[in-house]
Amino acid sequence: MRIATITGTACILALGGVGVASGAWSQTPAAAPPAKEKSVLAWASKPDPMLAFDKINRPVWHLADVLAKHKGQGDWAETVAINHDVIAQWISLAPGHKTKTVFYADDRVYFEVQQGSIRVTIEGQEPFVASKHFLVQVPKRLQYTLETIGNEASLRFEVRPAGEPPQYPVNETPTPVPGFKYVQAVYSGHGDYDSINRPFIDFDKQIVQGGEKIGVWLRDDHSYVTILRSPKGVPTPPDTAWGHFHANFPEFWLIIEGTQQFLVEGEKLITAQEGDLISAPTGRWHRALPSGDGPSTRLAFIPRPDNLHWMQPEVTAGGK
Template identity: 40%
Template sequence: MSSYKQLVLSAAAMAVVGIAVPAGAQFLGKGDAMPVTAQKVPEAYWSGKPTKMTPYVAPNKPHWKLSEILAAHRGKTDWVQPIVRNNEQDADYISLGVGKSTKRKMYADDRVVWIVQDGSMKVSIDGTEPFVATKGFMVNVPFRHFYSIETVGDKPSLRFEVRQAGSPPLYPLTETPDAFPGKTYVKVTGTPGPGKDRDTNPIYVDFWKQVANTDQPYNGKFVWDDHFTSNILRGKGQPIPPATNKGHFHVDWTEFWFVMEGKIGYQIEGVPYFEAEQGDVVAAIKGRWHRPSSAPDTPMSTRIPFNPRPVILHNFATD
């Protein structure tokens, strides 16, 4: 069967649009379910694709293994491992030692989000009651809201954090700003705070209690705005698709995923098929064919994709 025919038959199952959020997932809030649109019949068209594959430039690479990241920082409690750098988004793994706190800060025009991989942290966000986030919490800080993180418990907290590329944090006058390349901090007056008032996304999702509490697939959003999109894509294990199924590519954007649960199989153009485990991060550089799917030997698996635009165009192979 051609990839194009497979696309037509599986369109309703694609993790893009048109998937109803199952009952019991109301934690996303009224009006917060992934936007649902009428299904459209796929049509063929010409799309520009790089003549030469877009290269991975460090720190970007197809597969960051959590085990290797932890091994590289063994014996340390406070560290930052750059994972993703592109024109739109930056992502890091960040460890914060026991009893340590971040400085209060905010971002001017874009949210910052993170997924807790290990340990416990007290999260304080202006306008929100402080809460303790543990493994599996997905935290969203709206723009122009000061926030801080404090590690609580008896081991460092570890998080995977995604931000707007190159965006410098802003600090209250009670803090001394950390140095930021190419920026000089000056005292100003502004109007922080309106971000949450216009943000319908949840402040946090407790994945293990609110999503992974059933044996059913799930497709819903984590955060969604005009400059940041992240969904929760959960499915049962399935046979590895044939290599002739190249999947799709994105014209202008790099897509990357955090593996939240189980194992995800990936076929990325120019890279042999591999499987990523919980805590790993995978990236498909723009313009490269890629095809993620739940690995066959895992009961349930979940991936959290990150994209810089809502529903970036998926260009599927026609033969």
């Protein structure tokens, strides 16, 4: 892989007439530059040394390991990703247990149901039951409650705003949060749903069985989650093909169907199955591709839709 490095002031060079890189390596194809736009060769800032993984932000979390750690427990939570923008957790809620009514001041909360059934009650919506592979989102300042129904604990992969404690209606008792106190105050307004941001998507019924082409699960000025489904795997590219990197934020992916392969700079090739979570720190080259004979799907999580993909020059130039 031919990648130039430089220290000091960055020089920007225009490169005309170069095509856009192959969408097969892009985690968020909707954000790739339109074909009519010219690619530009520039000096991209890249952390040196590379930003490290840590105890929470790992190259891969295998769901089987998380479940083994909490075997026999009813209510539990395991943080599997945290950054400037969001915190992601696996959360188990025992049969018959119910959350307090909460809302978040300025950002959406969203989750994928992996196991069991959850009765979801969202302000302004008819209550519904979310079962395996339902994708649910709650806009800012809409009050909501979750309740496990049936005899099986529910398990959900939930993403919330980082550093933003939940808010509560006045008839609810807030759960204490270190470093904060709750006072009574008045607010107005709330987020809403639209043609992209729906209360829920039944992935199995609408996409797998019904064939709906839903590429974006969630999109606003602070969150962007895409549903990237492939009918079958592709040959594994050489380890010199890294795909792209993001200059200002990390990315993570949740596998909800089949098998996929990930190559993150500095790590060995990762083969991931349903329920596994894979991460790439800010500034690390990475690629994600379907693997195996059958269909596979990953959810790609980034903090905003209009995001920059720094591509390899030789890949952008058609392999030259």
